[in-house]
Amino acid sequence: MSKMRHRSRFFMVLLVVITTLAAAACSSDDGEAGDGDTIAVFGAFATQIEEPWDGVIHRALLAEEEDGNISYTFTDDIGYSGDMERILTEVAEQDKPDIVFGDAFGNEDAVRRVADAYPDIAFVFGSGGGPADPNFSVFDNWIHEPAYLAGMLAGGLTTTNVVGVVGGFPVPEVNRITNAFVAGAQAQNEGVEVKVTFINSWFDPAAAKEAALAQIDAGADAVYAERFGVIEAAQEKGLLAFGNMSDQKDLAPENVVSSVVWDMAPTVAYVIDQVGAGSYTAQDLKDFSMLAKGGASLAPINTSVVGGVDQALIDAVNAKEAEIKSGVFRVDINEAEPAGSVGG
């Protein structure tokens, strides 16, 4: 009997070890940063890199590494329960990277404390707050401009005069692209009604699809997929969809009209240049994530979607895009929580 209990304890320990290993395998931290000539960059992500937001930052850094401009290591899935401060401190002490990129949402105080303690390292974080001298810069996904253009397309393409948006949480980042999409749709089509649903999750594509299907049941024939799952609903019903964060045309080539794209490459390239030249300062890098500098864009318009896209509409969108780029037209930044049913 006691032998049995002994063995079962061994297996419990084994289970815990296996579980820990499996969880640890999801993050990579091999600490070869900070070895002199190439610029060493560390990525610190609260979510897994499969999450679209952090994935955009990660992919831009991977591209720089492939081009031989930086050495890059990262840790993801750090979470929101205290590990961010420990990991950043360990990395700053042991690996001493030149730059740390990451997202500070949900870990704002911790990230800023560590940045303050290591002024020689450039901290560049996605954040809802402002920069802090001497070394803490901020960026965010300022993709409301292409969201406005996507809204114009949706407003012009809808035949039912109802379009939909399915988002994660009503946080400022999501609210402003949703409101810009609504504004664009209404600019193109005065009588349009926009249905807005939040699923209160960053990851629940099945719920996002159901939310989109509910909007389609209510008459929507074009839906904006702030989250995964929405494009699948449009495809199943043979309707139109708009992707978010990256060009998602490949998911449903007959249904995705265009996507609202965020690209961190301009931000990353600028910071690397500044650090390399020794002229890095703390600043708000907002402009590098906007249309004019290429950090935000509307993916090429897919004219082979069901029903096609009118050339006049494409011309109107292109003209508006040119106006935004040249500074003649400014898309309002409205971060108020949108209603479930707007206009109509």
Added chain:
Amino acid sequence: MIFLLDILTATLRNATPLVFGVVGETYTERAGILNLGIEGTMYAGAFFGFAATAVTGSLELGILAAIVVGVASGAVMGLFSVTLGTSQHVAGIGLTLGLIGISEFINRLYFGSSEGLRRIESYQLLEPFGPDNIFNQYALTYIAFLVVAPLGWWVLRSTSFGLGIRAVGENPEAADAAGLSVSLYRYAALMIGSALAAVGGAFITLATLGTFTLGIIAGRGWVVIALVIFGRWRIWRGVFGALVFAGVFSLQLRLRILPGWDAVPFELLLALPYLVVIAALAISGRNVEYPGAYLKPYRRD
């Protein structure tokens, strides 16, 4: 009227993964084992079902892969809870964490490099009576309601195998004295239950979405655990609970986007399915009779 039919259609669709899970978990719990590994089992079923289909191009092999993964995870749970007699709570939570970690790890290795999501040709909606009606469902939804639930109910209630499962969960000493192998029945219940749960998870990747993303189960396994208790370990009541949950879920998504419903915070609407189940549990859940040997490992000594 159309509004109600839309909700009914969505209800059957949304209840499908829960029905697979509820029938499966009822089997394991009637055998005396609370399997908290179900969230991870559904997750692994969703992932390995997707992965097998992505590699082979066959949806049937995807379902088969989910069943194999389910049986395997039931066997692991059996190793801990039956053979070794450890805490079922700890073993189940550990299994869930382990299976999610393994799935995400392999997902990153094999599907992580591509720019966008990998898409498979998923199950299409059946249209026996044309499009846009309540029969517009995936084949797996038909299987859940017309095969799994009634067959699961009948086997548990009316066959000697079902009697054996109930016996080892109610009074394992008596079952043992009557010559039944307690561990064999418990392993069988775990493997059947986990296989069904895994297919329920695979429904989401192979039918609903055709893609796999992290967080794909999003707590549906925990909902299943609650629904089994809601159903007082009876399959038809558990299935009814799944329909109520899915129905309120589908309803609130449609209320939210009606003009004027902004007066109600959408978070409250999202919480509604959970609140309804909790309320029903509180009202009907008094004098619940747990299976007699619930949570108790069996040792012949």
